[in-house]
Amino acid sequence: MTRDLTLTARDEAATARIAAALAPHLRAGDVVLLDGALAAGKTFFVRALVAALGCTEQVTSPTYTIAHIYETGSLPVLHVDAYRLRGAQDFHHLGLEEQVESGLSLIEWGERLGDFFDAPLSIRLDFGAGEGTRRITLRAEAARWSPVLDALEGVA
Template sequence: MKTLQWRTKNPEETKAVAKLAASLAKPGDILTLEGDLGAGKTTFTKGFAEGLGITRVVNSPTFTIIKEYHDGSLPLYHMDVYRMEDESEDLGLEEYFEGQGVCLIEWAHLIQDQLPAERLQIVITRAGDEARDITFTACGTRYETLCEEINKHDNTGN
């Protein structure tokens, strides 16, 4: 497993890292997002959506569980499984995982048993008032390559 860590100084830099990741995304990619409440998962997701060219407002799908965005270069399936408990088996998540879009899953550890083994795990932690540490852990060759591509850019996504 390859691990890559970035520190961002503010939400704009967090979005820039996410835009960079989105620019390298391919159909079928699965990214999991972990972090405490308010750590920046939704900020990351907004930046990722912008990187795909999605113009709709992106917010946390906490009560709808899955929000689909089809107006970008790739479909984005934004999932927040925080309140799901054992209901996830009925949602047909594997159809999303095997689809032509990108799955971005907040609180993914709650559905660990249903996640594909190959994915990019992203953990966001506070490193100050606005600073965040973003840790990418590649699970599988595709995601090791993705981490290598991300690492070719500087620490602000440029």
């Protein structure tokens, strides 16, 4: 059963509110795949989400390092930029499976990894009609995410 929830964020503050509303529902072993055009707000969303989890570190894009790990008050966060990866095989060779299992994984350009992960939450950020507006579509195929999407309805 695939379920989509589309939210409209009229500015960065609204995008941050959506990320903050998602944060308390995430747990170790969860994988969130983020996609969208360049500058659509993937790293901004991750930054807001990691801050909502209690991390005080500066969250930056791991474009050149591929991965960063952040400690939060509740669980470690693996932040990956898969833009330069050619697919799931490249991700596997990074040797990050232990971090994926023990923490929260936030993966930008997640669609490049295909079906590598079981039951991820997919988030697509697209430019909206107005300046600074984003359309944020959350897609879930696993029942685990249904109550999370229920909780996020109307947030922004």
